[in-house]
Amino acid sequence: MTAVAPSPLGDADLDAGLLIRRFEEELLRLYADGHLAGTTHTCLGQEHIPVALAPLLTGDFVFSNHRGHGHYLAHRADPHGLLAELLGRDGGVCRGHGGSQHLRRDGFLSTGVQGESLPAAVGVGLHLNRTGQDRIVAAYVGDGTWGEGAVYEALNMAALWRVPLLVVVEHNRIAQSTPTTAQLAxxxxxxxxxxxxxxxxxxxxxxxxxxxxxxPHVARVRATRQPHVLVQHTVRLGPHSKGDDSRDADELRELRRLDWLERYATAYPEQFSAADARARRRVADVSAEVLSRPLVSGGVG
Ligand SMILES: Cc1ncc(C[n+]2csc(CCOP(=O)(O)OP(=O)(O)O)c2C)c(N)n1
Known part of the structure; x- marks a missing residue:
């Protein structure tokens, strides 16, 4: 990956990327303060991918995975619903039943089970074809998920049945603590x-x-109803979930040098600091408002 100077962004894209970054930083703070149960996987460093794809997939069906906060925020722009879901507060996307990894609402579905989304996405794509819709289905997966057999069964059927499936591989070269080079032939x-x-x-x-x-690939999937796989190399800046980063300090330093937002801040300091102030204010407001809501009545369950 090369650290060339970033091209200028519109404020809407920068705001969307910064919303994800500051939202997840706030999640880590809430976790440390005991507001968040279980664990959480952040997409720090990968935010630009769903922000780039979201306008290409308006109205389409999106499957997400365990690292899905950025997907949800980019595709549904609903930080209140997501935070309430994660904190088990009133108004959560799934009333607190899904938590971080299992979100479901109109045209958006995430699962924490690796590879599970692709067979389901093929089914959705088949349905879209059979009902004459021009919508497509997109599924975000990591590179480590290519160790799951269901991925290959799904690709086989997607090709045979001409399913309008876009698979987006967020290739960050590591799966939990296993480098891709150690597991992918x-x-x-x-x-x-x-x-x-x-x-x-x-x-x-x-x-x-x-x-x-x-x-052009999204347009071709839509027009031809044939699947496509888009492999997007990226960097995971944070640990896999919480405190479980197996990479050494040199490697992490090198990855941080590639952080798309830090490089944007350097290239366009004025635009960045105004957008960052907006994002920080917005996340602080969302957090305070959601924390003031009651816990899901009757408990989560
Ligand atoms: C079937 C299954 N096996 C194992 C896990 C535990 N697990 C969660 S995420 C993960 C690594 C995923 O790596 P990758 O697909 O590269 O995505 P990334 O975390 O890098 O975004 C593992 C092993 C799981 N969720 N599902």
Missing amino acids: GTIAGRVAGFGITVSESDSLDLNEVRAGAA
């Missing part, structure tokens, strides 16, 4: 090609480039 692109499915690959960390690179 060959390449994801090579495996996808085996099914006769088209695949594109990008190592750009520039939001505009990610969007421009994805746009």
Whole structure:
């Protein structure tokens, strides 16, 4: 991955990326203060991917995974509903039943079980075809999830049945504590090609480039009802979930150098600091308001 100077963003994209970053930082604070039960997986460093894709997938069905807060915020712009869900407060997306990894609302579904989304996404794509819709289905998965057999069964059927499925691989080169090089033979692109499915690959960390690179593939999936796999290289800046980062200090320093938001702040300091102030204010307001809500009545369950 190369740390070239970022191209200028519109305020809406910068706001969306910063909302995700500051929201997840607030989650870590709430966790430390005991407001959040269980664990949580942050997408720090990967925020620009769903922000880049969201406008290409308006009205489409989106499947997300265990690292899904950024997907939800980019595609549904609902920080109150997400935070209330995570804190078990009134007004949560699933009334606190889903928590961090299992969100469901109109056209958005996440699952913490690796690989589980793809067979379900194929089913949704089949339904979209059979009901004559031009909507498509997109599914975010990590590179580590290519160790799950269900991924290959789903790709096989997606190709055979001509399902309008876009698989977005957020390739951060690590799965929990296992580097991809230690668990993946060959390449994801090579495996996808085996099914006769088209695949594109990008190592750009520039939001505009990610969007421009994805746009023709999304359009082709929509028009031809054929699947496509988009491999987007990226960096996971945080631990897998909480305090479980197996990478050494040198590697983490190198990854932080690639942080798309830090590099944006350096390149466009004035725009960044105004947007950052907005994001911090918004997240502080959301957090205070949601914390003032009652816990889900009757408990979660
Ligand atoms: C079927 C299954 N096995 C194991 C786990 C535990 N687990 C959660 S996330 C994860 C690693 C996922 O790696 P990757 O797909 O690369 O996504 P990333 O976490 O890097 O975003 C593992 C092993 C799980 N959730 N589901």
